[in-house]
Amino acid sequence: DAEITQSPRHKITETGRQVTLACHQTWNHNNMFWYRQDLGHGLRLIHYSYGVQDTNKGEVSDGYSVSRSNTEDLPLTLESAASSQTSVYFCASSVSAGGGTDTQYFGPGTRLTVL
């Protein structure tokens, strides 16, 4: 079955280190998204991509970067991890079906702790 996976599921790192979170989907969806979820804030959009070589900033993009070299993967990189980036990170994907009916399917999440 087609799916969306994230790795690692749990990660502990230190302040200042570079961290990359992986997202892989097998639906061949052109659209991919990264969100973070924090208590008191809900889910907030970090970056998104409409296809290979396309990336766009979301609401909370500072300190994060993404690159899209193929359809299946959108890795999220924290260039220099900060304690404020401790959060649960969700990747999502969708296919543009027209009429605004694209459904975003979410991965299981990565729980990141920055010490």
Add this chain to the structure above:
Amino acid sequence: QKEVEQDPGPLSVPEGAIVSLNCTYSNSAFQYFMWYRQYSRKGPELLMYTYSSGNKEDGRFTAQVDKSSKYISLFIRDSQPSDSATYLCAMKSGGGADGLTFGKGTHLIIQP
């Protein structure tokens, strides 16, 4: 003021009760409205998707959108313990593949 307001709860109701979950929003450009369900330590899953104002029903779930009041609701009939989860409202303005704006989520507990 956040664009989307949602009471975080927890909301605790007895099994079989009708549950009403709500969100208000401030951005009149929002046209597409969704409800996601999220179990503990899992990713959100889509429950309902509606466009503009009106009602949509799917089994025990009914979604309502009142754009004039900037108010959306999700009703769950004959609630079950398996409905215990966090319910997130989400919305977007464009018809394209835009990122979603979420409420904080309401934690729902159905007591057996």
